[in-house]
Every structure is written in structure tokens, then in C-alpha cells.
Amino acid sequence: HRICQDPATHQPLAYLRLRRAIRNIVEHRDIEPGQALPSERDLSQALKLSRVTVRKAIAGLVEEGLLTQRHGAGTFIAERIVKPMSRLTSFTEDLRERGLSPRSEFFERGIGEVTPEESMALNLSPGSLVVRLHRVRYGQDEPLAIERSVVPASVLPDPLLVHDSLYEALEKLNARPRRALQRLRAVSLNAQQARLLHVNVGSAGLSIERRSFLDDGRVVEFTCSWYRGDIYDFVAELQTD
Numbered sequence: 001h002r003i004c005q006d007p008a009t010h011q012p013l014a015y016l017r018l019r020r021a022i023r024n025i026v027e028h029r030d031i032e033p034g035q036a037l038p039s040e041r042d043l044s045q046a047l048k049l050s051r052v053t054v055r056k057a058i059a060g061l062v063e064e065g066l067l068t069q070r071h072g073a074g075t076f077i078a079e080r081i082v083k084p085m086s087r088l089t090s091f092t093e094d095l096r097e098r099g100l101s102p103r104s105e106f107f108e109r110g111i112g113e114v115t116p117e118e119s120m121a122l123n124l125s126p127g128s129l130v131v132r133l134h135r136v137r138y139g140q141d142e143p144l145a146i147e148r149s150v151v152p153a154s155v156l157p158d159p160l161l162v163h164d165s166l167y168e169a170l171e172k173l174n175a176r177p178r179r180a181l182q183r184l185r186a187v188s189l190n191a192q193q194a195r196l197l198h199v200n201v202g203s204a205g206l207s208i209e210r211r212s213f214l215d216d217g218r219v220v221e222f223t224c225s226w227y228r229g230d231i232y233d234f235v236a237e238l239q240t241d
């Protein structure tokens with residue numbers, strides 16, 4: 001709610017100035033994500049502002065997700081992963097771009113006959129074969145998402161061609177998707193999902209369904225993902241026509 005208010009009319013100038021200063025520190029990476037912010041006292045002395053102002057500015061940025069507070073330990077720059085939404089990239093690429101190493105743990109990596117639901121999602125006729133991947137996706141050994149992918153076996157003939165990255169395997173087969181439709185939905189993570197993602201049951205998650213296509217219109221994948229809401233930001237660039 002706070003960020004939907006018109007700040008200029010509601011907030012004192014010093015508060016806004018401090019917010020901007022902290023925002024700059026975070027955005028220019030003067031302090032790396034995960035590191036502690038200087039104490040309230042140091043900030044108020046360095047910037048010649050009252051402790052009340054400093055406290056309010058910090059609280060505002062905690063609410064926005066830029067900072068996190070751990071009880072008794074202090075205030076830290078939040079570690080969030082920002083993912084631009086308009087580019088058709090893979091989990092592996094998103095993480096590597098940020099200097100993190102991706103890893104998958106597979107629960108399922110097999111081939112079977114398409115179910116009625118899958119045949120609708122992939123535009124396949126009954127009896128066709130599909131490859132199914134069910135995995136937890138990690139970054140730097142921290143679980144970030146759960147993904148279930150279904151790919152027509154006519155595109156990916158052998159599930160073992162996927163070592164870690166699905167898109168890398170598709171690229172080698174000349175079947176990298178060129179276009180995708182994606183649906184995002186807010187969910188609360190159920191017991192099993194929460195356990196796999198190391199968060200509390202009922203934590204916020206983002207459910208993402210992606211249907212990707214080849215140039216000729218064939219569907220390459222139908223993937224349902226559950227991302228941790230406390231770590232992932234999806235950002236879209238919007239343009240007028």
C-alpha cells in the first residue's frame with residue numbers, strides 16, 4: 001500500500017532522500033546482496049538525519065523487498081533474483097547470467113504415452129510418446145523452483161539427452177523454442193512443495209506455466225513451475241504499440 005501512495009504529498013523530504021540514498025547503494029551494488037546495511041546510528045550520523053527518519057526509510061524498503069531484517073541480526077540487502085519477463089530464456093541461462101551455478105535434481109526423467117491433458121497442452125494425438133522431466137532447480141545449492149516439463153518425443157527422442165538443461169539439449173537437436181506463452185499466478189506452496197524448496201508451508205510462490213513453440217508452430221514444451229516467491233522477481237518491459 002505504501003508504494004501506491006503519492007510519496008511527495010505524504011512523506012517528509014529527508015525520508016525520501018534517505019530512501020533514494022539506500023536505493024542507490026543497493027542498485028549500484030556498493031553493498032552486495034546478503035551483506036549488512038550500516039547500523040541505524042551510523043546512517044543517521046553520516047547523513048545527518050534523525051534515527052526516526054532512518055528507521056522509517058528502512059522499514060519502507062523492507063516492505064518493498066529491497067532490504068530484509070533478521071531479528072537480532074540487523075538489516076541486510078535482500079538477495080532476490082530479478083528475471084526479465086520478455087526474453088525467452090532458460091533457468092540455466094538466467095542463473096549463469098547472474099554468476100550463479102545452476103543444478104537440477106531429477107525425480108523423474110522418462111518417456112511414456114501422452115495423457116489426455118498433456119495431449120491437449122502439446123497438440124499431440126492420443127498414443128504419442130512424451131518425455132517427462134520432474135525436477136528441483138537449484139542455484140548455488142539453494143532450491144529455487146520445482147519444474148514439471150513435458151516434451152514430445154518427436155522433438156526430444158531420449159530423456160537422457162537432458163543432462164541438466166532442457167534448452168541446451170533442445171539446442172543440440174536444433175529444436176530450441178522461439179516463442180512462448182507464459183501464465184503467472186500467485187500460489188501458496190503446499191506441504192510437499194514447501195519441503196522441497198526449504199520454506200514454510202503456505203509461503204508465497206509463483207506458479208508459471210510455459211508453452212513454447214518452434215518456428216513451424218509445433219509445441220516444444222509444456223512446463224509448470226513453482227518458484228519461491230521470497231527470492232524471484234519477474235520484471236517486464238512494457239511498450240506502447
Ligand code: GLP
Nearest residue numbers: 090091092165166167168210223
Ligand atoms: C525456465 C522455464 C521452463 C523451461 C526452463 C528450461 O525455468 N520456466 O519452461 O523449461 O527454463 O531451463 P533449463 O534449460 O535450465 O532446463
